[in-house]
Amino acid sequence: MAEDNILSDLFGESDSRKNVTIFLTFLVVIIIYHATVFWVVLQDEIRTKFDVDSFTIEFEETSLFSEESRIINNDETATIEFIAPNEMFDSHSGFGMLFVNVSYTETSGEVGDTCDTVSADLKPTGATADWSHGDNELSGMSSDCETISLMLYVFPGYDGNSVNVSGNNQQYWMDEWKDSTHGQGTFNLEIEVDVNGPATSFVPGVSDDNEEVTVTWEAVFFDTIVN
Amino acid sequence: MENVNLLFIGAILSIALGGLSLRLVRRNDKLAWNENIAAHILCLMFITKGIQNAAIAYYTEATGSEWQFWTELAYTMDYVFSASVLSIALLYPIPFLRNIKQVKIGLSLVGGLMIFRIMLDVIGFNFTALALPGVVYYSSAILWGSVYVKFRLMPPEKRTDSTNNIALLSGLFITLVLGHVWMWWPGLILQSKYFFFFDLVGGELTSTLWDYMWMSGYAIGIGAGLAIVSIEVYQAMKGNLNKLIYIILPYFVLGLIGYSIYSNGTDSGFILNENGGKIVELWSVFTSSLHFTIARPIIAMYILLKFGLFDINEETKPMAKMMSIILIVVATSAILELLQSVLPINQMISAALLGIIIAFGIGWEEKSFHTLVNNPADLRSGIENKWFPILDIPKKHINRIDLACLIYCLAALLISFVIWQMDILLTVAIERGA
Numbered sequence: 001m002a003e004d005n006i007l008s009d010l011f012g013e014s015d016s017r018k019n020v021t022i023f024l025t026f027l028v029v030i031i032i033y034h035a036t037v038f039w040v041v042l043q044d045e046i047r048t049k050f051d052v053d054s055f056t057i058e059f060e061e062t063s064l065f066s067e068e069s070r071i072i073n074n075d076e077t078a079t080i081e082f083i084a085p086n087e088m089f090d091s092h093s094g095f096g097m098l099f100v101n102v103s104y105t106e107t108s109g110e111v112g113d114t115c116d117t118v119s120a121d122l123k124p125t126g127a128t129a130d131w132s133h134g135d136n137e138l139s140g141m142s143s144d145c146e147t148i149s150l151m152l153y154v155f156p157g158y159d160g161n162s163v164n165v166s167g168n169n170q171q172y173w174m175d176e177w178k179d180s181t182h183g184q185g186t187f188n189l190e191i192e193v194d195v196n197g198p199a200t201s202f203v204p205g206v207s208d209d210n211e212e213v214t215v216t217w218e219a220v221f222f223d224t225i226v227n
Numbered sequence: 228m229e230n231v232n233l234l235f236i237g238a239i240l241s242i243a244l245g246g247l248s249l250r251l252v253r254r255n256d257k258l259a260w261n262e263n264i265a266a267h268i269l270c271l272m273f274i275t276k277g278i279q280n281a282a283i284a285y286y287t288e289a290t291g292s293e294w295q296f297w298t299e300l301a302y303t304m305d306y307v308f309s310a311s312v313l314s315i316a317l318l319y320p321i322p323f324l325r326n327i328k329q330v331k332i333g334l335s336l337v338g339g340l341m342i343f344r345i346m347l348d349v350i351g352f353n354f355t356a357l358a359l360p361g362v363v364y365y366s367s368a369i370l371w372g373s374v375y376v377k378f379r380l381m382p383p384e385k386r387t388d389s390t391n392n393i394a395l396l397s398g399l400f401i402t403l404v405l406g407h408v409w410m411w412w413p414g415l416i417l418q419s420k421y422f423f424f425f426d427l428v429g430g431e432l433t434s435t436l437w438d439y440m441w442m443s444g445y446a447i448g449i450g451a452g453l454a455i456v457s458i459e460v461y462q463a464m465k466g467n468l469n470k471l472i473y474i475i476l477p478y479f480v481l482g483l484i485g486y487s488i489y490s491n492g493t494d495s496g497f498i499l500n501e502n503g504g505k506i507v508e509l510w511s512v513f514t515s516s517l518h519f520t521i522a523r524p525i526i527a528m529y530i531l532l533k534f535g536l537f538d539i540n541e542e543t544k545p546m547a548k549m550m551s552i553i554l555i556v557v558a559t560s561a562i563l564e565l566l567q568s569v570l571p572i573n574q575m576i577s578a579a580l581l582g583i584i585i586a587f588g589i590g591w592e593e594k595s596f597h598t599l600v601n602n603p604a605d606l607r608s609g610i611e612n613k614w615f616p617i618l619d620i621p622k623k624h625i626n627r628i629d630l631a632c633l634i635y636c637l638a639a640l641l642i643s644f645v646i647w648q649m650d651i652l653l654t655v656a657i658e659r660g661a
Binding site: 003004005006009010015016019020023024026027029030031033034035037038039041042045046047049050 | 418424446613
């Protein structure tokens with residue numbers, strides 16, 4: 001019957017008994033060590049290993065203003081360009097939004113001359129931006145000397161408000177909100193002037209053939225803060 | 228992507244080699260009862276492991292609810308792997324089961340565990356501690372480890388080639404099962420997150436207890452590996468060198484290198500996150516995945532050829548040689564493809580390299596195959612007969628293991644289909660918040 005029991009052979013001889021016992025004891029020590037680390041030392045971290053971190057992403061904005069005035073003749077369409085300087089891309093996380101104000105007054109000085117009609121159109125060419133954003137204001141028109149305000153979302157997802165996210169880590173979200181490719185290139189603003197002549201325009205020497213239009217570009221750059 | 232490709236290659240390799248090996252084993256009438264059973268099970272283990280590799284690859288590519296089918300199929304095949312390892316460890320190279328009664332009880336318990344695990348899956352108790360996760364690593368480390376220690380540390384006067392061969396064979400089996408775990412050994416010792424945060428199934432699908440049981444299997448495997456490598460180094464220093472040291476030492480050296488790589492990543496073991504670094508992914512593919520798909524079939528092939536589980540004669544020699552060539556060609560081209568995904572090698576150059584390496588490989592195969600076949604390792608010379616009890620188990624009964632495995636595989640396909648159609652895994656995942 002003893003021959004049917006392998007344990008009596010494995011542990012039968014003193015040398016072999018010592019060796020196998022040391023080996024099995026070592027395995028038990030390893031199991032105890034593993035259990036101690038798993039259930040005691042790293043217990044909290046293991047229990048929360050699938051907990052997802054939440055972050056609030058905030059943006060610190062810096063605006064770059066640029067102004068240009070131009071006299072545009074009646075029925076003429078002028079294109080005014082804007083290029084954001086490279087150093088702004090280098091020193092900030094991204095180019096968030098672009099605001100354009102087109103202002104003018106009636107400058108003919110003639111009696112009874114009403115405001116001209118000015119239309120502005122920001123063309124979706126030349127620069128990378130979120131041109132299809134539903135809240136973009138890419139064109140506008142004014143006949144009463146009111147300022148025309150246009151707005152373009154440049155960095156996808158950016159609207160200036162803070163964002164709550166979960167998962168990944170701080171660096172991941174910093175990287176997600178850093179991209180210098182958005183806003184690169186030339187923005188083209190087309191302005192057309194339709195002069196409304198003064199009531200006395202039939203009098204020789206009295207005329208209104210053009211208008212001075214002032215375009216103010218506000219490029220909003222942002223720095224990402226992840227908390 | 229490389230990982231998926233490698234899984235498919237591993238699947239082809241395992242199924243091809245397992246199938247051809249099974250034919251050769253069935254023709255071998257010279258095997259003792261325990262060798263015969265172990266050889267059958269080893270071949271079947273590789274066929275089912277191949278199916279599992281393919282299932283995992285399809286699971287990775289799944290886009291709909293069919294992931295449940297592939298997951299269940301992979302796990303049912305893994306149950307065969309566990310049962311196979313447990314059975315072989317109980318029988319070969321030294322039978323722990325020494326009479327018919329013990330064999331019947333032992334193998335019934337192993338088969339029962341396999342069926343029990345499937346039943347748990349069917350009734351929605353998937354991935355629970357009841358299925359005894361990690362038992363495969365415990366059995367490998369304790370059974371083969373004890374045999375290894377017993378025969379490797381024999382007193383010099385009792386030491387023979389056979390005792391060394393038994394130790395080598397036990398060591399090879401442990402390497403086959405635990406090699407990938409050995410490449411994370413610093414993680415266990417240094418309490419790294421990449422080891423202790425390991426989660427095989429992922430998320431909340433498994434309980435902390437399940438994760439612990441699985442990981443404790445890895446821990447005991449690493450313990451056995453450290454003991455073996457220490458013994459081998461000690462014996463080599465005393466002039467008693469065994470070729471096992473050349474096989475296991477690289478795993479532990481790779482573990483040291485892998486520590487610095489895994490510690491900087493967000494991945495755990497061979498489980499890769501979507502946001503994990505490229506270097507971690509590459510390391511995992513070139514270590515763990517390569518072990519699963521290439522190293523395991525190579526070790527199994529070596530065992531089958533070296534320890535006389537094939538009866539190589541004029542009739543069977545062509546098939547055995549064909550298996551060696553398949554192994555060399557598929558493994559070489561797979562590794563070269565992987566290298567090409569990392570290094571910018573021109574395709575023409577890599578094709579030429581492949582040709583040269585295969586030519587050398589086949590040339591080497593001629594020589595090494597000849598050496599292997601003509602110098603089989605003997606396990607019994609000079610060993611007391613008590614270690615090898617003689618049991619009268621008819622060959623036709625042993626051959627029925629193949630039929631039983633085939634029926635199991637068909638049943639596993641059906642069960643996986645039912646689990647998919649009934650959304651059992653999806654329900655379990657939702658219930659557990661996974």
